[in-house]
Each structure stands twice: as C-alpha cells, then as structure tokens.
Amino acid sequence: MSIVYAVVSILLVILCLGVPAIATVFFFKRFGKAPRSNEDYLLEKIRDLENRIKKLEDEFYE
Incomplete structure (x- = not known):
C-alpha cells in the first residue's frame, strides 16, 4: 500500500x-x-499613410 501511496504522491x-x-x-x-x-x-499602416500622402502631394503639385 505504501508503494501505491508513494507513486501517487510523486x-x-x-x-x-x-x-x-x-x-x-x-x-x-x-x-x-x-x-x-x-x-x-x-509600421505597415505608417508606410501606407506615407504613400497616400506622397500621391496626394504629387496630384496637388501637378
């Protein structure tokens, strides 16, 4: 019985x-x-915004 108790305890x-x-x-x-x-x-969203800003600036200055 003590062996079973020891195994269960471990x-x-x-x-x-x-x-x-x-x-x-x-x-x-x-x-x-x-x-x-x-x-x-x-970072991906910042790059997307930078690209959108650049496109808008290009359209504005044309």
Whole structure:
C-alpha cells in the first residue's frame, strides 16, 4: 500500500509543479509576440499613410 501511496504522491507533485510551468511557457509564447506583431501592423499602416500622402502631394503639385 505504501508503494501505491508513494507513486501517487510523486505523480501529484509532478502534476502540481508541471502544470504551472507549462501554463507559463504557453502564456509567454502567446503574449510575448503581441508587441512585435502590433509594431509590424503599425509600421505597415505608417508606410501606407506615407504613400497616400506622397500621391496626394504629387496630384496637388501637378
């Protein structure tokens, strides 16, 4: 009976320590990339606006 108790205890400890570690890794993978993609989106929009301004300036000066 004590062997079963020891095995269950070890599995419980591994589960209690492993789940938060795995959750933390997934959390950082999920939210760690958000600023980069957000920055890329903003840079793309800035470039689009610069192109639109240039086209409008070209039309205005013609």
